[in-house]
Amino acid sequence: MSMRTPAGFAVTAGDFRALAQARLPRFLFDYIDGGASDEQTLAANVDDWAAVRLRQRVLVNVDDIDTGSTLLGEACRMPVVLAPVGLAGLAARRGEVQAVRAANAAGIPFTLSTVGICPLAEVQAASAAPFWFQLYMLRDRAFVLSLLRQARAAGCNTLVFTVDLPQTGMRHRDVRNGIAAAPGARAALLKASQLLARPRWIWDVGVRGKPHVFGNLSEAVPGASNPDAFKAWVDAQFDARVTWDDIDWLRGQWPGRLLLKGILDVEDARAAVRVGADGIVVSNHGGRQLDGVASSALALLAIAAAVGTQTEVLVDGGVRSGVDVFRALALGARGVLVGRPWVWALAGAGEDGLRALLATWQQELRMAMALTGVTRVAAISRAQIDARASTLKTISPEEFPR
Numbered sequence: 001m002s003m004r005t006p007a008g009f010a011v012t013a014g015d016f017r018a019l020a021q022a023r024l025p026r027f028l029f030d031y032i033d034g035g036a037s038d039e040q041t042l043a044a045n046v047d048d049w050a051a052v053r054l055r056q057r058v059l060v061n062v063d064d065i066d067t068g069s070t071l072l073g074e075a076c077r078m079p080v081v082l083a084p085v086g087l088a089g090l091a092a093r094r095g096e097v098q099a100v101r102a103a104n105a106a107g108i109p110f111t112l113s114t115v116g117i118c119p120l121a122e123v124q125a126a127s128a129a130p131f132w133f134q135l136y137m138l139r140d141r142a143f144v145l146s147l148l149r150q151a152r153a154a155g156c157n158t159l160v161f162t163v164d165l166p167q168t169g170m171r172h173r174d175v176r177n178g179i180a181a182a183p184g185a186r187a188a189l190l191k192a193s194q195l196l197a198r199p200r201w202i203w204d205v206g207v208r209g210k211p212h213v214f215g216n217l218s219e220a221v222p223g224a225s226n227p228d229a230f231k232a233w234v235d236a237q238f239d240a241r242v243t244w245d246d247i248d249w250l251r252g253q254w255p256g257r258l259l260l261k262g263i264l265d266v267e268d269a270r271a272a273v274r275v276g277a278d279g280i281v282v283s284n285h286g287g288r289q290l291d292g293v294a295s296s297a298l299a300l301l302a303i304a305a306a307v308g309t310q311t312e313v314l315v316d317g318g319v320r321s322g323v324d325v326f327r328a329l330a331l332g333a334r335g336v337l338v339g340r341p342w343v344w345a346l347a348g349a350g351e352d353g354l355r356a357l358l359a360t361w362q363q364e365l366r367m368a369m370a371l372t373g374v375t376r377v378a379a380i381s382r383a384q385i386d387a388r389a390s391t392l393k394t395i396s397p398e399e400f401p402r
Contacts, residue, residue, distance in 0.1 A: 010349060011360055013320045013341040019348025020091070023201060025194040027177035028090055032343050035287035036169035041295065042287030045318025048297035052327040053389035057373035067365050069377040071335045072158050072257045072279055072312060074130070077107030078362045079335030079377055080325060082342050083316055084134035084160060089117020091347040093209035097126040099346055102354040104128045106362070111160055111337070112216075114147065119215030124154040134160040134261070137242045137250075143220055148254055150216070157256040160281070161247070164262030166240040169289040247275045259314070261337075264293060269303045272311065279312035279334075286317050286339055297331065301394045304332025322364025326372075329380040 035042030069079040096118035103110035111132040133151040178187030261281035296317035316337035
């Protein structure tokens with residue numbers, strides 16, 4: 001599939017975002033692209049990585065650079081994971097299958113969402129390596145156990161449990177597009193008009209990409225095939241009563257590695273260590289839950305300092321380049337999860353587009369390592385941050401080595 005844009009070839013996450021916007025129905029693009037309320041945290045997630053300035057070093061032997069790392073016991077060619085994204089199979093034909101193949105080619109993990117379009121078995125059949133599975137806690141615990149059994153049968157060794165969704169955030173773009181509004185003729189006409197404006201998507205994804213059901217939830221949500229059905233199911237099944245006791249229960253049911261995603265506070269990070277999590281993801285759900293909370297970059301430094309020696313700390317939210325990956329590692333993360341960029345690339349240019357974006361990120365990471373004077377991912381630290389030039393609020397020049 002061509003990756004050309006009006007300005008040339010798509011290279012960056014922003015380039016692929018523009019392609020995705022041109023090819024997806026507006027309600028679907030906004031569902032992927034948007035955040036909660038006024039989208040202040042969504043913007044801060046991106047801006048705060050840019051506020052971290054790096055120390056350029058010269059005349060260092062960087063002839064043998066290796067971007068490889070290990071995340072949750074798995075070797076990867078760079079410390080990047082494709083994050084779980086709900087409904088990704090509507091962004092491209094059988095989107096989760098294309099994404100896992102691209103992740104395999106790049107040598108990084110892929111995470112299948114509970115509310116993905118492609119089921120575990122289909123993704124397993126397409127994958128040449130074990131992939132991760134993301135879980136929401138549902139009121140029906142018997143069904144949760146069924147999902148865990150299916151994930152283990154599909155070869156998943158790492159479970160990503162999302163903890164920051166007791167209810168869905170206020171996403172105004174979805175309301176404007178008729179997704180989160182009460183179903184009715186006006187909302188249906190609005191979405192129909194947006195679909196008709198994207199005939200290529202109708203044929204390639206809408207027709208050739210069927211079935212459009214939540215593959216892992218077909219038993220629980222029979223016939224569900226659109227965001228309206230997804231929202232109704234979420235409202236009925238996502239369990240707002242979940243506490244740390246439920247994490248203890250989950251730890252007892254899952255024999256593999258357990259990663260808690262959605263940690264934004266130091267005390268919660270310490271609690272995650274106490275319940276035996278193998279790792280945490282510092283995350284505000286991509287700015288899609290509570291608007292006005294800290295950016296992931298802002299929260300990362302304190303959390304990594306508090307628990308980084310006791311558990312693996314990963315981060316997501318606003319990462320848009322290989323340089324941002326380097327910044328996250330310098331602030332104390334073991335690796336990053338990325339969501340929107342991989343879906344933009346897939347929607348805009350298919351599997352080839354995603355492969356190209358990941359290759360660019362790896363090269364950007366390699367270049368950042370070369371020009372800061374490190375040759376191994378494990379050597380990236382706060383020593384590579386120019387604290388005096390950085391404007392991220394938590395960075396104090398006095399705390400950083402010179």
